[in-house]
Structure formats: C-alpha cells, structure tokens
Amino acid sequence: MATSTSSAASPSQASQGVRPVVVIGGNRIPFARSNGAYADASNQDMLTAALDGLVARFGLQGQRIGAVAAGAVLKHSRDFNLVRESVLGTALDPTTPAYDVQMACATGMEAIGSLANKIKLGQLDSAIGGGVDTTSDAPIAVSEGLRRVLLELARARTPKQRLAALSKFRPKDLAPHAPGTGEPRTGLSMGEHQALTTAAWGVSREAQDELALKSHHNLAAAYERNFFDDLITEYRGVGRDNNLRPSTTLEKLGSLKPAFGRDLGDKATMTAGNSTPLTDGASSVLLGSEEFARANDLPMLANFVDFEAASVDFVRGKEGLLMAPAYAVPRLLARQGLTLQDFDFYEIHEAFAGTVLSTLAAWEDEDFCRNKLGLDAPLGSIDRSKLNVAGSSLAAGHPFAATGGRIVATLAKLLHEKGSGRGLISVCAAGGQGVVAVLEAR
Amino acid sequence: MSGTAERRCIDLPEVPALGGIYAAAVKKTAASRIGGVLPGGGRRRGADDDGRWQLPAVEHRVRRLRVDTGRLTRYQRLMGDTVREDLPSVFVHGLAFPVAMSVMVDDGFPLPLLGMVHLSNRVEHLRRIRPGEELSVRAWAEDLRPHFAGAQVDVVAEVGAGGEAVWRGVSTYLAKGVDLPGRTRPERPEKPVFTAPTRTGQWRLAADTGRAYAGVLGDWNPIHLTSLSARALGMKRHIAHGMYLAGRALAGAAPREGGYEWGIEFASPVFLPGTVDFSVADAEGGADPYGTVAFTGWRRGASREHFSGYVAPR
Amino acid sequence: MxxxxxxxxxxxxxxxxxxxxxxxxxxVLRRHAAGAPLVPGPVVVLGDGASAQPTADLLLGWGLDVLRHLPPGRMVGAVVVAYDDVARPGDLADVALNLGPAVKSLVPGGRVVSISRPAGDGKDPELAAARQGVDGLMRSLGRELRGGATANGLLLAEGVDMGAPSAQAALRFLLSGRSAYVDGQFLEVSDGRGKLPEDWEKPLAGKVAVVTGAARGIGASIAATLARDGATVVAVDVPAAGSALARVANDVRGTALQLDVTRADAGHLIIEHATQRHGRLDIVVHNAGITRDKLLANMDEGRWKSVIAVNTESQLRMNQAFLAAGLPGLRVVSLASTSGIAGNRGQTNYAASKGGVMGMVRASSAAFADIDGGINAVAPGFIETEMTARVPVATRAVARMVMPSLMQGGLPVDVAEAISFLASDAAAGVNGETLRVCGQSLIGR
Structure with missing residues (x-):
C-alpha cells in the first residue's frame, strides 16, 4: 500500500485503520451481441447465471454473503429489486442482502468500489459486486401521452373523469418508446459526443483502428492461453464473447464507413469497428476481507486499493462527454501518492477507441494538464504494451453495467499472475461521469 | 423605456385568448389581401393626417394573473426541464404574450400582425418568480423604426409581482416590405459567414412541435401548426415557434438561482419536422460555471444558422 | 429416467x-435409498467354506436376519455362497443344488453373491477347474434370475479372508441396492488394506473428490453420488459446458473447475485447485470422455486422435502428475466401457481408448499402491444418458432390453454407485480392477 503524499486529499487507508479488501475472483457470462444469442434472456436471468457461476467457482452455496450490489443501466420497472430477485434465484443463502446500484456504464465500478469500502471499514466480510445489461430485452415504455392518459384513468373516480381522461388519448400515443443511448440533456448519442472529442484531440482513424485490432488480438490471445477459464462461465451455448473477431485486420477495419460524427466530414473517424457494439451480458466479482478469504480457503488475487469518481460539464460543452476519467485519475494518483507511470497494467474501458486515445492524449497534453487538471506538469504517457493486455470492450463488447465487473476480475487475475505490481482502471460513463480505481497484486 | 405617464392604460378584464386574436387577424389579413393595400398584408392603420406612422400611446394591462401550475408542469415537461416551483423565463413570456398581442391587434397598431417576422428577444428575468405569486402584466409597443427589409418594432411586456417588476421582455418584430414614410431603410449589413461551433446537443423536432407548444402556451399562430395552415399564409412549411427554441436553449443554460438576462436572435426559421444542432458554451473568456454563456442553433450538418443568443446572470 | x-x-x-x-x-431395479434396508429379507449363507461362518457373523453384525439353511416357505433377500474352499469340480454340486431352491425363493431385487478364490495361473488344474467353475456357474445363474435380482462373485486373493475390510465392503456393496446394475461380475480383493467407514451412509465423509466431465450425464451423477456419500466434490468440465457444470457444482455444494483435461497442465491445475480450496485431494474420477463413432473404413485422423487424446492420454498424463505429487492414499477410478471389452461396431477408436484405460489401470495399480492409494476402472454397459440418447432408437431398444440379463439400460447413478464404492477407503484392497456395470450385457466376457 502506497503512503499518501502531502498533496493527497485524504489520508491513506492504513492511517485510517481500515483493513485491506481483496478481489477473490470473478465470473461473467460471455458477452453477446445484441439481439443474438441472449435475445430471450432478461437482466435477471443473466445476472443470476453470472452469480451462480461465481457461487460454483468458489463453493459459496448456501453461504450468506455480506451484500450483493449490482445494477443495470436499462431496466424494466418490474426489476425494481433486480439484484435481490437475482440473488433469490441463485444457490446463495436466501438471507443474503442485495441492492441495486446505477451509475450508467460505471455501475459495476461504483458497486464494487463501495462494497470494497464497506469491507475496509469492517461492515462487511464478503461481498459480490457486478452488473448486467441487455439491449435485446430492453424495456419499451408506452409513450408519454399514453402513459399520462393511463395514469389519469387510474386516478379517475367517476365515469365523467374517466371519459375526460380517455378524451386526451391520441392515436399517435400508441407508438412505443424504446430507450436510446442518447444523452437526455443534449439529445446526442454517446458516439456523436465522442466523435466531437475524438476530433478535438485530433485522434486519427488509423490510431483508432490499431487500438481496435489490438483489443481483438489481445482478447483472442487471452482465450487461447485459457486465461478466461476461471473468469467466464458459458451461457446459452455461448462460450466466448461473440463480438470477438480474432482474424480481423487493419484492412478490414479500414474499410468500414464512419458511423459517428459524419457531419465532421473528413474528420469523421469513428466506425462500427472502433466503437463498441450494443451487447448483452452480466458480470460479478467476489470481494472479501483477508480473514474471509483465509477462513474459506479462497484465493486473494489483488487488493482493491482505492477508487475515485469524476464528472464533467458536457452539457455546456466544457468537456467531452466521456472525459471524466481524465479528471478522476490525477485525483486518485495524488491521494495514493502515485504517478501515471507507476502501473504494470492499464485497463481503460474502450467505449470507443477514440475515448481511450483522447484520454491518453489529454494526459500527455501540457495545456490540458495545467489548465484543466490544475497540475504543474503533464501526467505523461503510458507504456502502451501494458494497456488492455487481455482485450477490452472493443473486442469483448460492453453490456453497460457489466463492464466494471469484467475489468476488475480481469485485472485482478493479471496482477495475480504477475505476482507483483499495480493496475489502473478507468471507466467512462454516460452523463459525463467516470470511475477509476487502483488494484495491487497479491 | 418610456414612462407609463405618456400612455393611456387599457385594462383587460383577463388575459385574452390567442385563438380569437389569430382568427380576427386572419380575417383582417384576408380582407386586406383583397384590398391589396400593403404588400405585407394588413390595412393601413394609425396613420395620422400627414401620413406618418405612429405607435398608439397605449398600454394594455392585466392586473391580476394567476399561474396555472398544471400548465407550468406541461411546459416544463415539453422543454425537457425539471418540474419545479420556479417560472422559466419563456413560460413567463408565454403568460405575457397575449397581452402583447392585444397591443398588436389594437386598431391603432400600424403594422399587420400576420406575416410579421420575429427577429429577436431581450429579456431581463429580474428575480426568481414562484408559481404562487399574483402577477400583473402590462405591454406596449415602442421604437417603430426602419429595418433594411421593412419596418421593425419593439413590443415590450413587463410582469410585476407585489408592486415590483420581476420580468421585462422586449420582442422585436419585422414587417417586411413596409416603408415608414419619411424614413429610409438602412443598408443591409454584411452578413458574416456562419461557422458552426462545437456541437453540444442535438434536437430532433417532430412535426407536431408547434402544436405541442401552442397546446401549452396558447400561441396558435397557424404558421406553427401544420404544413397546410402555414402554406395558407405563404410559407413553405410550418416552422417552430421562436420562443420554443428559446425555451429549449434556456432549459439547459439558465442559471438555477437568482435573476438573469438573456437574448436571442433568429436568423432563419426551423422547418418542422427538423433537426437542430445546438451549442452552448462559455461566452468568450468565461470560466465561472454560472457565467455568461452563448448558445447557437443551426441546421443539422449545414452552415445555416437558425438562432444565437446568450444568458448572463445578474 | x-x-x-x-x-x-x-x-x-x-x-x-x-x-x-x-x-x-x-x-424396476432395487437401488440404494437412504434408510432402506441393506437387503430386503433374510440372507441365507450356503456352503461350508472357511468364509461361511465369518460371513454369517459379519451379516449378523450388520443387523441382517442370517440363516444357514433355506427356510421352507420363506422368501429370502439374498443368498451368499461360500465357495472359497472348493478344491475339485465335484465340490460345486452340493451347494449348487441347494442354491436352486433358494433362488426360487429370492425376492425381487434379491442378490446372490458367491465368495471364491481366483483360479489363477500355475495352480493345480483340479483346483483351478473348480474355482473357474464358480465363475461359469454364477454368470449363468445371473442370466436365469428374474425380478431385477443379480448374481455376482467376490474373489478373495490368496491370503485374504473375510476379515479384510475390502472383502466386507465389497460383499456389502454387492448385496446392497448400490450394485443394482452390476450383474454376472466378479470383484477381486487382492489384499487386506482398507478402512471401513464409521457411517455406511457416508463412506466418503471428509474426502475431497475430483470428477472430470461432471457437467452432464454420468459425470453429473457421479458428482451427486460422491457428494451424497460425504465427499466434497470438485466438478471439472470444459469451459464450453460451463453453465451445466456450475449447476452440478451448486447442486452438490462443491466447486466448479473449468478445465480441458487434455491440457498438459491439467493434473497440476486439479491438484492446485483441490489442495488450495479444499485442503486435500483424495479421489479422482476420470470420467471425461468423448465418442466420435465411425466405421474404421471411414475413420479420419481427427476422430481417432481426439478420442484417444481425451479418453486415454489425458488420464495417463494426469495420473503421472498425481503420482509425482505423491498425494497420500489417492484413489483413482477411470471410466472404461464394455465397448473396450467386447468391441462395438463403429467404435474402433472409442474401444481402443477404453481398452487402453483398462490396460492403464492394471499397469498403474502398483504405482498407486506405493502411495497407499489405488486405481480401478468401471466399465459401463448401456447407460441411459444424453450421449446414448443420440443412438438410433432401434439400436437403443435392442441394446437396452435384449442384450443385458436385466433387460434394460442402466442409469447414470448405477455407474456412480460402483465408482463411489471403488473410491472409498474401504475398497483399498481392490486395485487394478475393472468392474462392469452393464446389467450383464450379452457382449463381452
């Protein structure tokens, strides 16, 4: 555990007398492209499967876990208690408490990070964090007009009131509303937002395609060396993330037409190949105190050291929608007394290749680091060979809330394999948010 | 702003219904088309003996006005704003607008109502206004002056509460092709080339956007309602209300606390349905999160500006 | 099923x-059920071999109703025939002729178990003839029994008597419902090693058992049976069977280990998982197996090699790792097949792999004995599983009904029961053996 420096915002965990929290392991179902293999699976089905696989891997049957926290970005109203309902369907002790968390694409990170804090404080001995999302089984709402008519109808007490309510119905209200990935306050999709950021940082098409290619190759190589054998459990006949294209090439990626930022003309560089597709999936991570891990003969892959959230004002155009991690990382580094180069692995969620490359460019940029981050000098560059070494979202896919769990488990295992060192996680999220975290090998 | 003393007060018993005003205006327009007196439509009115155009020295007033909270809620939902106990500036404009319209359809008002082009607004939102407050509205017209394309006039509306002004708005309208006797039109200024700023948002406006706005704030001007009704008035298609666009812009840009000023200038109409690219950013040099912001709307993917404006805290 | x-x-x-x-x-076969009597009626002990009295005492000790003569007019649950002292073929007659009426009185699901000694090599021909005669007698009797009754034999190697724990445990297994689909078979106890369980319902209490191919079918049943018998189970299968494997692991309250057993480091990973997570490794059941049936004339390299790789080579490699790790008392049970004994059309590759398993088991027994463990095989006949459900209906019907004495296919649990017995400490005296669980199928010896 690194000690904090004078610039840190708060004392390090050691000086607060909190105990370490360890990542014991993880489990997820393979991620599947939207409207494919998991088209019939609900969030609850998939989260239950991910949890059951975790229970099976670590022999947690009938155990009461301290808490299970997870969430989904796209959620049916019937899933008001999604995680608890999922837990009740697993082999865990039914007296295991569970609750829903939602922080857009950072849902999994926030769930895991806050559970880790509870373990550090001694409130919990064990916990499972994670997330799930489906864009195949997404909730479809009735239109606002029809919804209001129906609500008013329900409130009506007299035939006259009912008639009055019904008279407000318009046939066009029958058109259902499916959720989109658009930002409510801007009306722009995430891709359109990122396209602006990508262009602003001058990230080239080639650089994005290369990053995407590497993601596919790294993920494929990780599968080849059986890296995921104890991180993934097959689901509905899908054994591997089915967005993975091990044989893709720069030529193939280069042949794709821009999908976002088309109004930027020549500057439009973001394609379906260097952006994550809509994906379905679920993930889970088992956390515990050292005592819990020892008492149950469970492995300790890594310490979950610390995490930090940041947000940016993208509504008023002050920053790119997905740039919040660029702000969260220096704050976390300061608190932990670390530099950007003090890591053996970097897990930067590939919402879009442009997101990763814009973030890295920002950290290298003197002006950004001085004026936006308030630093004396740029954070500098990272050793790119340490970036997303087991693949990331461009290849694996990105079922929004499930990504945090995928990354934490992957990084914890990478660190444990190496046997030493640290890893940095960076996950951007809708609403101009981001959560970053530091893990340390054991 | 000129003092009340010079103007005669006309007290309206209640806020007039705009539907009736438009119906009357359409009738007058039709009549004047037949008469063909003025190219802009409308009958020559308010001309004094020597033929000069003058604004009538009247102000129209509504002394007691209560806010319908249901309407407020509908407005806030329409704009994608938070439903809260605070009157948005454009909503206040909507409350005052019928009184302003009453000024413009007054027999003494020299310009034709229909066919007038809404050029800009400047609003001082002097303090937060709560829906429970009893409001008063007065409106008058001033500063009739030439425009390179005709004649323009300011219609001023002032909203008071508890004896103080809380909101003051100036709407500037253009009557195309109208020449003010004895006044020469200025040169058409050089139009700067529009370069779209960095987009921060996008509005997809449905064909019924105008009807939805009219349904809440009552501005049933036919040019906003349907393609057919707009064509009847010589437009290519129906267009979004300028104040709807202002309302959308302010929903994201207005400060949450205290008073503020804002303004908007309309450069070209937004045809419905349509998509508007939008930008909101700190005005030059501003870094304060509640500092002056500038906003712009333009046609998606094109260099055709629809509107631009600013919001500045007081 | x-x-x-x-x-x-x-x-x-x-x-x-x-x-x-x-x-x-x-x-309907008499299978093990918790709380059910060991034998559904009195046990008649026939013959005057040296084992007769100790056996009768043993049975009495188990709380059974033991008779030395067939009681007229009474039904019996089992008959134990003490043939361990036969010296000449003529010695068989007395007991055989008494056995006839006893068999008539056998209740459905009854058992006939002989106790004899292996004919062996280099013996006095007369002695060998007598001993081998027991073999023929019992196998034929198996074919005559009805009502789900079975006939099996216990072979006691020289120097082993009924005092040997494994002799007692094997007798108990053959009398019990656990051996429901074992018929016409001889089980040899080769030495006096072994430790009887404190609780016969939990013979594997405290043991950690690894079952490969545990996601489905026989493997899932083995996992469930070992867990029922008290073991902590590590369920192993390929990652592609993950969700089914997780379900099995959760059902038996064990752990799931996703692993392709053909990996070079499979044995190491199994040891690591079992010892790190459960503190020990006592039992390994090599159940993972595949079929890639084709007539030899049409056989391709892929089909041949993959079957040998999964069914035989992986077991050899893992066993080397287990032996190298010197896991004390490790008991290994491999899945062979009657196809490997009697051959089966379209299964040259599979039969080669399973024949290979039996050879491996025999040859490995000494090495496992050195670590105080043991290795045996179970050769299932026709078992009703997802895998056999793919066999054409007509073939299946014939395989299931006509060929075995029991006129039906076995269930996965029948195989699992035999494995659980062989995996137990009480079976330590059984080593290098292949036990058929085939309902006395016509095929094979």
Whole structure:
C-alpha cells in the first residue's frame, strides 16, 4: 500500500485503520451481441447465471454473503429489486442482502468500489459486486401521452373523469418508446459526443483502428492461453464473447464507413469497428476481507486499493462527454501518492477507441494538464504494451453495467499472475461521469 | 423605456385568448389581401393626417394573473426541464404574450400582425418568480423604426409581482416590405459567414412541435401548426415557434438561482419536422460555471444558422 | 429416467397384457435409498467354506436376519455362497443344488453373491477347474434370475479372508441396492488394506473428490453420488459446458473447475485447485470422455486422435502428475466401457481408448499402491444418458432390453454407485480392477 503524499486529499487507508479488501475472483457470462444469442434472456436471468457461476467457482452455496450490489443501466420497472430477485434465484443463502446500484456504464465500478469500502471499514466480510445489461430485452415504455392518459384513468373516480381522461388519448400515443443511448440533456448519442472529442484531440482513424485490432488480438490471445477459464462461465451455448473477431485486420477495419460524427466530414473517424457494439451480458466479482478469504480457503488475487469518481460539464460543452476519467485519475494518483507511470497494467474501458486515445492524449497534453487538471506538469504517457493486455470492450463488447465487473476480475487475475505490481482502471460513463480505481497484486 | 405617464392604460378584464386574436387577424389579413393595400398584408392603420406612422400611446394591462401550475408542469415537461416551483423565463413570456398581442391587434397598431417576422428577444428575468405569486402584466409597443427589409418594432411586456417588476421582455418584430414614410431603410449589413461551433446537443423536432407548444402556451399562430395552415399564409412549411427554441436553449443554460438576462436572435426559421444542432458554451473568456454563456442553433450538418443568443446572470 | 416401456409392462392393466403376450418385462431395479434396508429379507449363507461362518457373523453384525439353511416357505433377500474352499469340480454340486431352491425363493431385487478364490495361473488344474467353475456357474445363474435380482462373485486373493475390510465392503456393496446394475461380475480383493467407514451412509465423509466431465450425464451423477456419500466434490468440465457444470457444482455444494483435461497442465491445475480450496485431494474420477463413432473404413485422423487424446492420454498424463505429487492414499477410478471389452461396431477408436484405460489401470495399480492409494476402472454397459440418447432408437431398444440379463439400460447413478464404492477407503484392497456395470450385457466376457 502506497503512503499518501502531502498533496493527497485524504489520508491513506492504513492511517485510517481500515483493513485491506481483496478481489477473490470473478465470473461473467460471455458477452453477446445484441439481439443474438441472449435475445430471450432478461437482466435477471443473466445476472443470476453470472452469480451462480461465481457461487460454483468458489463453493459459496448456501453461504450468506455480506451484500450483493449490482445494477443495470436499462431496466424494466418490474426489476425494481433486480439484484435481490437475482440473488433469490441463485444457490446463495436466501438471507443474503442485495441492492441495486446505477451509475450508467460505471455501475459495476461504483458497486464494487463501495462494497470494497464497506469491507475496509469492517461492515462487511464478503461481498459480490457486478452488473448486467441487455439491449435485446430492453424495456419499451408506452409513450408519454399514453402513459399520462393511463395514469389519469387510474386516478379517475367517476365515469365523467374517466371519459375526460380517455378524451386526451391520441392515436399517435400508441407508438412505443424504446430507450436510446442518447444523452437526455443534449439529445446526442454517446458516439456523436465522442466523435466531437475524438476530433478535438485530433485522434486519427488509423490510431483508432490499431487500438481496435489490438483489443481483438489481445482478447483472442487471452482465450487461447485459457486465461478466461476461471473468469467466464458459458451461457446459452455461448462460450466466448461473440463480438470477438480474432482474424480481423487493419484492412478490414479500414474499410468500414464512419458511423459517428459524419457531419465532421473528413474528420469523421469513428466506425462500427472502433466503437463498441450494443451487447448483452452480466458480470460479478467476489470481494472479501483477508480473514474471509483465509477462513474459506479462497484465493486473494489483488487488493482493491482505492477508487475515485469524476464528472464533467458536457452539457455546456466544457468537456467531452466521456472525459471524466481524465479528471478522476490525477485525483486518485495524488491521494495514493502515485504517478501515471507507476502501473504494470492499464485497463481503460474502450467505449470507443477514440475515448481511450483522447484520454491518453489529454494526459500527455501540457495545456490540458495545467489548465484543466490544475497540475504543474503533464501526467505523461503510458507504456502502451501494458494497456488492455487481455482485450477490452472493443473486442469483448460492453453490456453497460457489466463492464466494471469484467475489468476488475480481469485485472485482478493479471496482477495475480504477475505476482507483483499495480493496475489502473478507468471507466467512462454516460452523463459525463467516470470511475477509476487502483488494484495491487497479491 | 418610456414612462407609463405618456400612455393611456387599457385594462383587460383577463388575459385574452390567442385563438380569437389569430382568427380576427386572419380575417383582417384576408380582407386586406383583397384590398391589396400593403404588400405585407394588413390595412393601413394609425396613420395620422400627414401620413406618418405612429405607435398608439397605449398600454394594455392585466392586473391580476394567476399561474396555472398544471400548465407550468406541461411546459416544463415539453422543454425537457425539471418540474419545479420556479417560472422559466419563456413560460413567463408565454403568460405575457397575449397581452402583447392585444397591443398588436389594437386598431391603432400600424403594422399587420400576420406575416410579421420575429427577429429577436431581450429579456431581463429580474428575480426568481414562484408559481404562487399574483402577477400583473402590462405591454406596449415602442421604437417603430426602419429595418433594411421593412419596418421593425419593439413590443415590450413587463410582469410585476407585489408592486415590483420581476420580468421585462422586449420582442422585436419585422414587417417586411413596409416603408415608414419619411424614413429610409438602412443598408443591409454584411452578413458574416456562419461557422458552426462545437456541437453540444442535438434536437430532433417532430412535426407536431408547434402544436405541442401552442397546446401549452396558447400561441396558435397557424404558421406553427401544420404544413397546410402555414402554406395558407405563404410559407413553405410550418416552422417552430421562436420562443420554443428559446425555451429549449434556456432549459439547459439558465442559471438555477437568482435573476438573469438573456437574448436571442433568429436568423432563419426551423422547418418542422427538423433537426437542430445546438451549442452552448462559455461566452468568450468565461470560466465561472454560472457565467455568461452563448448558445447557437443551426441546421443539422449545414452552415445555416437558425438562432444565437446568450444568458448572463445578474 | 425409467423408460416408458418399463413403466407400462410393470403397472396395472398394461402389465397384465404384457404378461399374457409374453413381452419381456424389465424389472424396476432395487437401488440404494437412504434408510432402506441393506437387503430386503433374510440372507441365507450356503456352503461350508472357511468364509461361511465369518460371513454369517459379519451379516449378523450388520443387523441382517442370517440363516444357514433355506427356510421352507420363506422368501429370502439374498443368498451368499461360500465357495472359497472348493478344491475339485465335484465340490460345486452340493451347494449348487441347494442354491436352486433358494433362488426360487429370492425376492425381487434379491442378490446372490458367491465368495471364491481366483483360479489363477500355475495352480493345480483340479483346483483351478473348480474355482473357474464358480465363475461359469454364477454368470449363468445371473442370466436365469428374474425380478431385477443379480448374481455376482467376490474373489478373495490368496491370503485374504473375510476379515479384510475390502472383502466386507465389497460383499456389502454387492448385496446392497448400490450394485443394482452390476450383474454376472466378479470383484477381486487382492489384499487386506482398507478402512471401513464409521457411517455406511457416508463412506466418503471428509474426502475431497475430483470428477472430470461432471457437467452432464454420468459425470453429473457421479458428482451427486460422491457428494451424497460425504465427499466434497470438485466438478471439472470444459469451459464450453460451463453453465451445466456450475449447476452440478451448486447442486452438490462443491466447486466448479473449468478445465480441458487434455491440457498438459491439467493434473497440476486439479491438484492446485483441490489442495488450495479444499485442503486435500483424495479421489479422482476420470470420467471425461468423448465418442466420435465411425466405421474404421471411414475413420479420419481427427476422430481417432481426439478420442484417444481425451479418453486415454489425458488420464495417463494426469495420473503421472498425481503420482509425482505423491498425494497420500489417492484413489483413482477411470471410466472404461464394455465397448473396450467386447468391441462395438463403429467404435474402433472409442474401444481402443477404453481398452487402453483398462490396460492403464492394471499397469498403474502398483504405482498407486506405493502411495497407499489405488486405481480401478468401471466399465459401463448401456447407460441411459444424453450421449446414448443420440443412438438410433432401434439400436437403443435392442441394446437396452435384449442384450443385458436385466433387460434394460442402466442409469447414470448405477455407474456412480460402483465408482463411489471403488473410491472409498474401504475398497483399498481392490486395485487394478475393472468392474462392469452393464446389467450383464450379452457382449463381452
């Protein structure tokens, strides 16, 4: 555990007398492209499967876990208690408490990070964090007009009131509303937002395609060396993330037409190949105190050291929608007394290749680091060979809330394999948010 | 702003219904088309003996006005704003607008109502206004002056509460092709080339956007309602209300606390349905999160500006 | 998993009709059920071999009703035949002729178990003839029994008597419902090693068992049976079977280990998982196996090699790792197949792999004995599983009904019961053996 420096915002965990929290392991179902293999699976089905696989891997049957926290970005109203309902369907002790968390694409990170804090404080001995999302089984709402008519109808007490309510119905209200990935306050999709950021940082098409290619190759190589054998459990006949294209090439990626930022003309560089597709999936991570891990003969892959959230004002155009991690990382580094180069692995969620490359460019940029981050000098560059070494979202896919769990488990295992060192996680999220975290090998 | 003393007060018993005003205006327009007196439509009115155009020295007033909270809620939902106990500036404009319209359809008002082009607004939102407050509205017209394309006039509306002004708005309208006797039109200024700023948002406006706005704030001007009704008035298609666009812009840009000023200038109409690219950013040099912001709307993917404006805290 | 036909011919009106038509009526087998008596009736101990009295005492000790003569007019649950002292073929007659009436009195699900000694090599021909005669006698008797009754033999190697724990445990296994689909077989106890369980319902208490190929079918049943018998189970299968594997692991409250057993480091990973997570490794069941059937004339390299790689080579490699790790007392049970014994059309590759397993087991027994463990195989006959469900219906019906003495296919649990027995400490005296669980199928020796 690194000690904090004078610039840190708060004392390090050691000086607060909190105990370490360890990542014991993880489990997820393979991620599947939207409207494919998991088209019939609900969030609850998939989260239950991910949890059951975790229970099976670590022999947690009938155990009461301290808490299970997870969430989904796209959620049916019937899933008001999604995680608890999922837990009740697993082999865990039914007296295991569970609750829903939602922080857009950072849902999994926030769930895991806050559970880790509870373990550090001694409130919990064990916990499972994670997330799930489906864009195949997404909730479809009735239109606002029809919804209001129906609500008013329900409130009506007299035939006259009912008639009055019904008279407000318009046939066009029958058109259902499916959720989109658009930002409510801007009306722009995430891709359109990122396209602006990508262009602003001058990230080239080639650089994005290369990053995407590497993601596919790294993920494929990780599968080849059986890296995921104890991180993934097959689901509905899908054994591997089915967005993975091990044989893709720069030529193939280069042949794709821009999908976002088309109004930027020549500057439009973001394609379906260097952006994550809509994906379905679920993930889970088992956390515990050292005592819990020892008492149950469970492995300790890594310490979950610390995490930090940041947000940016993208509504008023002050920053790119997905740039919040660029702000969260220096704050976390300061608190932990670390530099950007003090890591053996970097897990930067590939919402879009442009997101990763814009973030890295920002950290290298003197002006950004001085004026936006308030630093004396740029954070500098990272050793790119340490970036997303087991693949990331461009290849694996990105079922929004499930990504945090995928990354934490992957990084914890990478660190444990190496046997030493640290890893940095960076996950951007809708609403101009981001959560970053530091893990340390054991 | 000129003092009340010079103007005669006309007290309206209640806020007039705009539907009736438009119906009357359409009738007058039709009549004047037949008469063909003025190219802009409308009958020559308010001309004094020597033929000069003058604004009538009247102000129209509504002394007691209560806010319908249901309407407020509908407005806030329409704009994608938070439903809260605070009157948005454009909503206040909507409350005052019928009184302003009453000024413009007054027999003494020299310009034709229909066919007038809404050029800009400047609003001082002097303090937060709560829906429970009893409001008063007065409106008058001033500063009739030439425009390179005709004649323009300011219609001023002032909203008071508890004896103080809380909101003051100036709407500037253009009557195309109208020449003010004895006044020469200025040169058409050089139009700067529009370069779209960095987009921060996008509005997809449905064909019924105008009807939805009219349904809440009552501005049933036919040019906003349907393609057919707009064509009847010589437009290519129906267009979004300028104040709807202002309302959308302010929903994201207005400060949450205290008073503020804002303004908007309309450069070209937004045809419905349509998509508007939008930008909101700190005005030059501003870094304060509640500092002056500038906003712009333009046609998606094109260099055709629809509107631009600013919001500045007081 | 009782098949529809079996249900029809054994219940109500359809039973009558089936009887009148003379249709084969496969019996509902007597299988192990918690709390059920070990034997459903008195046990008659026939013969005057040295083992007779100790056996009778043993049975009495188990709380059974033991008789030395067939009681007239009474049904019996089992007959134990003490043939361990036969010296000449003529010695068989007395007991054999007494056995006949006893068999007539056998209740459905009854058992006949002989106790004898292996004929062996280099013995006095007369002695060998007598001993081998028991073999023929019992195998034929198996074919004559009805009502789900079975006939099996216990072979005691020289120097082993009924005092040997494994002799007692094997006798108990053969008498019990656990051996329901074991018929016409001889089980040899080669030495006096072994430790009887404190609780016969939990013979594997405290043990950690690894079952490969545990996601489905026989493997899942083995996992469930070992867990029922008290073991902590590590369920192993390929990652592609992950969700089914997780379900099995959760059902048995064990852990799931996703692993392709053909990996070079499979044995190491199994040891690591079992010892790190459960503190020890006592039992390994090599159940993972595949079939890639094709007539040899049409066989391709892929089919051949993959079957050998999964079914034989992986076991050899893992066993080397286990032996190298010197896991004390490790008991290994491999899945062979009757195809590997008697051959099966279209299964040259599979039979080669399973024959290989039996050879491996025999040859490895000494090495496992050195670590105070043991290795045995179970050769299932026709077992009703997802895998056999793919066999064409007609073939299946014949395989299931006509060929075995028990006139039906076995269930996965029948195989699992035999494995659980062989995996137990009480079976330590059984080493290098292959036990068939085939309902006395016609094929094979």
């Amino acid at each position: 009782t098949n529809q036909y079996q249900k029809l011919v054994n219940t109500g009106l359809t039973k009558k009709i089936a009887k009148q038509l003379g249709l084969p009526r496969p019996a």
